[in-house]
Amino acid sequence: MKILTTPHMDRCIGCHSCSLACARLVNKRFSWEAAGIRIESSGGLSSGFLAKRCLACDPAPCVAACPTDCLRQRPGGGVTVRRKLCIRCGECIDVCPVDAIAVDAAGDIYVCLHCGRCVAFCPHDCLEMGSAEIQNMEGEL
Amino acid sequence: MNEDMFRVLLVNLGTGKGRVELIPGRSSALGGSGLAALLFTTYGDPVRPWNDVQQPFILAVGPLTGLFPLMSKTVSAFKSPYHNQYTESHAGGRSALALRFAGYDALVLQGQAATLSCLNISGHQLELKEAGFMAGMNALAAGKVMRRMFKGNSGHRSMLRIGQSGEVGSAMACINVDTYRHFGRLGGGAVLGNKNIKGIVIQGDGNYPLPENKGYPLLFKKVHEMVTDTDMLRKYHNLGTPANLESLNDLQSLPWRNLQQTADAQIEGITGERFADDTLLRNGACSGCPVGCIHIGYVRERFEEKDNRYLYRQVAYDYEPIFAVGSMLGVTKTFDVLRILDILEKVCLDAMSAGVALAWATEATDRGLLSRKETLVPLRFGDATSYMAAAMHLGTGSNEFYRLLGQGTLAAANSYGGSDFACVLGQEMAGYATGEVFFAAQALGFRHSHLDTGGYSYDQKHKEKDVDAAVSFLLQDEPGRCLLTSMVSCLFARSVYSEEMLAECLEVTGYPEMASNLEALGEKIRRHRWQLRFATGFNPDEITLPKRFYKVSTWKGPIDAAYLDTLKSEYGQRIRQLVEKEG
Numbered sequence: 009m010k011i012l013t014t015p016h017m018d019r020c021i022g023c024h025s026c027s028l029a030c031a032r033l034v035n036k037r038f039s040w041e042a043a044g045i046r047i048e049s050s051g052g053l054s055s056g057f058l059a060k061r062c063l064a065c066d067p068a069p070c071v072a073a074c075p076t077d078c079l080r081q082r083p084g085g086g087v088t089v090r091r092k093l094c095i096r097c098g099e100c101i102d103v104c105p106v107d108a109i110a111v112d113a114a115g116d117i118y119v120c121l122h123c124g125r126c127v128a129f130c131p132h133d134c135l136e137m138g139s140a141e142i143q144n145m146e147g148e149l
Numbered sequence: 150m151n152e153d154m155f156r157v158l159l160v161n162l163g164t165g166k167g168r169v170e171l172i173p174g175r176s177s178a179l180g181g182s183g184l185a186a187l188l189f190t191t192y193g194d195p196v197r198p199w200n201d202v203q204q205p206f207i208l209a210v211g212p213l214t215g216l217f218p219l220m221s222k223t224v225s226a227f228k229s230p231y232h233n234q235y236t237e238s239h240a241g242g243r244s245a246l247a248l249r250f251a252g253y254d255a256l257v258l259q260g261q262a263a264t265l266s267c268l269n270i271s272g273h274q275l276e277l278k279e280a281g282f283m284a285g286m287n288a289l290a291a292g293k294v295m296r297r298m299f300k301g302n303s304g305h306r307s308m309l310r311i312g313q314s315g316e317v318g319s320a321m322a323c324i325n326v327d328t329y330r331h332f333g334r335l336g337g338g339a340v341l342g343n344k345n346i347k348g349i350v351i352q353g354d355g356n357y358p359l360p361e362n363k364g365y366p367l368l369f370k371k372v373h374e375m376v377t378d379t380d381m382l383r384k385y386h387n388l389g390t391p392a393n394l395e396s397l398n399d400l401q402s403l404p405w406r407n408l409q410q411t412a413d414a415q416i417e418g419i420t421g422e423r424f425a426d427d428t429l430l431r432n433g434a435c436s437g438c439p440v441g442c443i444h445i446g447y448v449r450e451r452f453e454e455k456d457n458r459y460l461y462r463q464v465a466y467d468y469e470p471i472f473a474v475g476s477m478l479g480v481t482k483t484f485d486v487l488r489i490l491d492i493l494e495k496v497c498l499d500a501m502s503a504g505v506a507l508a509w510a511t512e513a514t515d516r517g518l519l520s521r522k523e524t525l526v527p528l529r530f531g532d533a534t535s536y537m538a539a540a541m542h543l544g545t546g547s548n549e550f551y552r553l554l555g556q557g558t559l560a561a562a563n564s565y566g567g568s569d570f571a572c573v574l575g576q577e578m579a580g581y582a583t584g585e586v587f588f589a590a591q592a593l594g595f596r597h598s599h600l601d602t603g604g605y606s607y608d609q610k611h612k613e614k615d616v617d618a619a620v621s622f623l624l625q626d627e628p629g630r631c632l633l634t635s636m637v638s639c640l641f642a643r644s645v646y647s648e649e650m651l652a653e654c655l656e657v658t659g660y661p662e663m664a665s666n667l668e669a670l671g672e673k674i675r676r677h678r679w680q681l682r683f684a685t686g687f688n689p690d691e692i693t694l695p696k697r698f699y700k701v702s703t704w705k706g707p708i709d710a711a712y713l714d715t716l717k718s719e720y721g722q723r724i725r726q727l728v729e730k731e732g
Contacts, residue, residue, distance in 0.1 A: 021431075021432050021433050021434040021441040021443070022304070022433055022434055022436070023434035023435070023436065023437065023438050023439050023441060024246070024436045024437060025218075025373075025437075025439045028215070028437065031356075032359060032366060032369065033366060036358070036359050037356055037357065037358065037359060038215065038216065038356075038357040038358065038359045039250060039355065039356040039357060040246065040250060040305055040353065040436070041250070041305060041353075041354060041355075041356055042356040046304070046305070047304050048303045048304035048305075049303055049304045050303070053327055053328050053329060053433060054328060054463050057304070112356045113272075113273070113356070129373060129439070130439075131377050131386075131434075131439035131440070131441060132441075
């Protein structure tokens with residue numbers, strides 16, 4: 009299965025269209041936090057942007073840490089989420105090595121599901137659904 | 150969100166305490182411009198001066214902020230140090246979405262902090278931090294310090310700050326928003342300086358339910374495709390607003406050297422293409438805008454004479470700043486323009502106002518009205534290095550002359566002479582010497598902005614001199630823009646957000662009452678804003694047009710003085726009638 013990759017983040021203009029799309033279409037929320045992909049500036053706007061997102065670990069440490077099977081391993085990397093099973097313990101957040109899981113004030117978590125619905129909303133084609141092989145080639149494609 | 154209640158954070162800077170107020174009126178004031186007018190009516194005083202600490206500084210967003218593309222602007226409102234009247238200034242960056250996601254429709258600052266301070270707000274935070282160590286700090290350095298003072302939420306917060314000009318009370322002091330955007334005109338920086346506020350951090354850390362209907366995501370997609378997949382906004386995305394430099398020069402409508410000319414062959418040095426080819430590093434966007442009209446160039450400086458040691462800085466550029474410190478000052482090299490803009494960014498002066506003021510000072514020097522005693526550096530059209538120094542003097546108020554010039558070109562001209570050639574149309578002119586309609590429109594416009602109405606565009610399409618048609622156009626154009634600045638949309642998207650489209654957007658996001666009544670609401674907000682202008686001292690009859698504007702030649706030929714005077718008189722009268730009519 010393909011995963012969400014960000015091969016062209018050096019083109020990012022910081023419009024947050026991807027985050028807003030994820031929040032709107034996947035999580036049914038109005039926010040730039042309640043999203044599986046979140047755009048941060050790295051030292052003010054002058055230094056460009058980075059996308060905080062799930063890097064599709066396989067096996068994923070958050071799955072191992074989840075005590076209720078809310079997070080399950082997704083074929084091809086990453087996780088699937090069964091929200092009804094989440095007890096808001098926050099264990100997954102702490103074990104994620106790349107700080108990819110967001111949490112809101114109520115304890116609800118937001119993580120990329122690699123569904124790709126954000127991709128079409130990026131005006132500079134920074135995002136692509138692709139293979140794990142291009143995962144680490146950001147800026148080299 | 151409650152449909153009829155605005156959620157407003159009021160902060161008393163004297164005590165450092167605040168409270169959330171639920172204020173009724175959303176269905177009639179909408180947000181943005183309408184909300185700001187409502188809040189100034191509630192918390193402001195039309196009579197007390199701008200620097201009375203109880204006068205509010207207002208930031209307001211709208212019902213569609215963040216919900217649709219390019220609904221990405223914030224309205225600031227205050228009594229202006231420039232003319233002591235009510236005004237608005239607009240900016241983007243992340244300010245609008247940050248305020249929306251912090252959970253507020255508006256932020257109102259009242260009172261004055263005891264010492265220079267920074268304010269930090271979010272959905273669950275309110276702190277006023279003493280920042281005396283930032284006194285005299287430029288706006289870019291202030292941003293770096295604020296990032297250290299207030300950690301977290303990188304990318305999901307907005308940072309507003311002022312430079313030296315705001316601290317010294319310059320009426321041209323702007324407010325820097327997220328490094329590359331500004332609340333530019335009419336002295337908002339001095340209002341914050343007067344309140345002892347060096348910076349404001351707005352953290353958009355909230356998370357809210359969406360409208361529960363299938364129509365919303367579908368309409369979002371439709372609008373997104375209009376702004377990204379069609380040519381409707383391509384000009385802003387491609388060369389950006391600087392594309393207009395060459396067009397206006399070709400039309401004999403670009404002010405050069407203090408409006409002594411309206412065209413010059415040297416335009417080829419500062420066209421949009423030249424800026425893109427030579428200086429463009431990258432683009433940026435306001436949050437919520439996939440167009441990305443922010444164009445960021447660079448300046449590179451060798452700082453050791455013998456060795457190859459360089460530094461570089463990133464500087465945003467647009468049509469208006471290029472006109473103001475480029476053609477208006479006779480500076481015709483891209484990197485020279487950016488070097489001057491870099492200084493203006495630091496001292497945090499409105500580039501348009503500062504450039505036009507320095508253009509007047511240059512001509513006044515040529516005519517012997519000013520000497521080095523006043524200007525401190527030799528001002529000559531085209532001399533970028535001197536203008537960099539002068540920009541610093543103007544921003545920091547180095548001497549009596551520069552402090553007076555910082556209060557407006559006419560303030561200095563009234564003291565030193567030369568008011569005939571002060572390029573002031575209510576405030577320092579925008580870069581459109583398009584003709585009589587624009588001159589009258591900016592001189593009397595609500596914000597004295599070229600975006601108040603489409604006067605500059607009307608000039609470019611109409612050669613006939615029909616006073617009633619022109620004034621009717623200006624009056625009919627304004628309410629629609631009031632609606633957009635109440636939503637709060639970027640005005641670049643006005644071709645996308647027709648009244649019908651706005652109604653659709655409001656309908657699917659849960660505001661059917663607004664949607665069904667937009668025309669009347671636009672008119673009502675327009676009238677309310679003008680009532681505030683008049684209540685705070687605006688008198689169209691007191692605004693005079695300097696003689697320079699009567700000596701201009703455009704593609705239509707020489708300015709027709711009688712036509713211009715009649716336009717101005719008729720426009721002023723019709724604005725007054727708007728305010729005085731019953732209802």
